[in-house]
Amino acid sequence: GDSVTQMEGPVTLSEEAFLTINCTYTATGYPSLFWYVQYPGEGLQLLLKATKADDKGSNKGFEATYRKETTSFHLEKGSVQVSDSAVYFCALSDNTGGFKTIFGAGTRLFVKA
Amino acid sequence: EPEVTQTPSHQVTQMGQEVILRCVPISNHLYFYWYRQILGQKVEFLVSFYNNEISEKSEIFDDQFSVERPDGSNFTLKIRSTKLEDSAMYFCASSDRGATGNTIYFGEGSWLTVV
Numbered sequence: 001g002d003s004v005t006q007m008e009g010p011v012t013l014s015e016e017a018f019l020t021i022n023c024t025y026t027a028t029g030y031p032s033l034f035w036y037v038q039y040p041g042e043g044l045q046l047l048l049k050a051t052k053a054d055d056k057g058s059n060k061g062f063e064a065t066y067r068k069e070t071t072s073f074h075l076e077k078g079s080v081q082v083s084d085s086a087v088y089f090c091a092l093s094d095n096t097g098g099f100k101t102i103f104g105a106g107t108r109l110f111v112k113a
Numbered sequence: 114e115p116e117v118t119q120t121p122s123h124q125v126t127q128m129g130q131e132v133i134l135r136c137v138p139i140s141n142h143l144y145f146y147w148y149r150q151i152l153g154q155k156v157e158f159l160v161s162f163y164n165n166e167i168s169e170k171s172e173i174f175d176d177q178f179s180v181e182r183p184d185g186s187n188f189t190l191k192i193r194s195t196k197l198e199d200s201a202m203y204f205c206a207s208s209d210r211g212a213t214g215n216t217i218y219f220g221e222g223s224w225l226t227v228v
Contacts, residue, residue, distance in 0.1 A: 032216070034216070036219075042221065043204060043219050043220060043221040043222045044156065044204060044219040044222075045219075046216060046218070049216055089155075089156060093216075093217070100146065100158045100161050100169055101146075101148075101158070101206075101217050102158065103148075103155055103156040103157075103158075104155065105154075105155045106155055106156075
C-alpha cells in the first residue's frame with residue numbers, strides 16, 4: 001500500500017541555519033503531497049502542498065518540490081527561527097477510494113537561539 | 114477562515130466506558146475523517162466518511178468504533194468500550210475534494226485519556 005518515509009529526528013539547528021527534512025513516498029497512483037506542522041500542544045496545520053510532478057509548494061519560507069522521478073518531497077527552509085520548532089509531517093493523499101491522507105512518522109525540529 | 118471544530122478538547126474516562134467525540138466539519142465539505150495520534154507517535158488514519166457512509170477504514174477501526182453524521186453539521190466518533198490503549202489525540206478532518214488537491218483540514222484534536 002501507499003506509504004511515506006521521512007528522516008528520523010530530532011533535528012537540532014541553530015537559528016538562521018539551513019533546514020532539510022527528507023521525505024520519500026510509495027504510491028500506486030498519482031498522489032498529492034503535503035507537509036503538515038504540529039506546534040507543541042496544538043493540532044495539525046497544513047504547511048504546504050503540491051498536487052502534481054514538479055510542482056513546488058511554499059509557505060512561510062518553507063519549500064518542497066514534488067519529484068516524481070525520485071518519489072521525494074523534501075522540505076527546505078533557508079534560515080530557520082526558534083519559532084519553527086515543531087514536529088513536521090510529510091503526507092500523501094491518494095486519489096482513490098476515501099481520499100485518505102497517509103502520514104510519515106514525523107520529524108521533530110528544535111531550533112536554538 | 115473556516116475551520117474544523119472538535120469537542121471536548123480533553124476527556125478522561127474509565128476503561129470500559131463509552132465515549133463520543135464530536136466534530137463540526139467545514140460547512141461545504143463532503144469528506145470527513147477521523148485520525149488518531151498516540152502520544153509521541155505517528156498520525157494514523159481511522160476512517161473516512163462520504164455520502165453518509167464509511168468509504169474506507171483502517172484495521173484500527175474495529176467493532177468498538179463507529180461514526181455517525183446525525184445531522185447536517187456534526188460528525189461523531191463513538192468508542193463503545195474504551196481500553197487503555199485507546200488513549201490518544203483524536204483528530205477530525207474534512208475536505209471538499211475539489212480543486213484543493215485533496216487537502217484535508219484538521220481540527221485541534223480531542224485528547225482522550227482512558228484510566
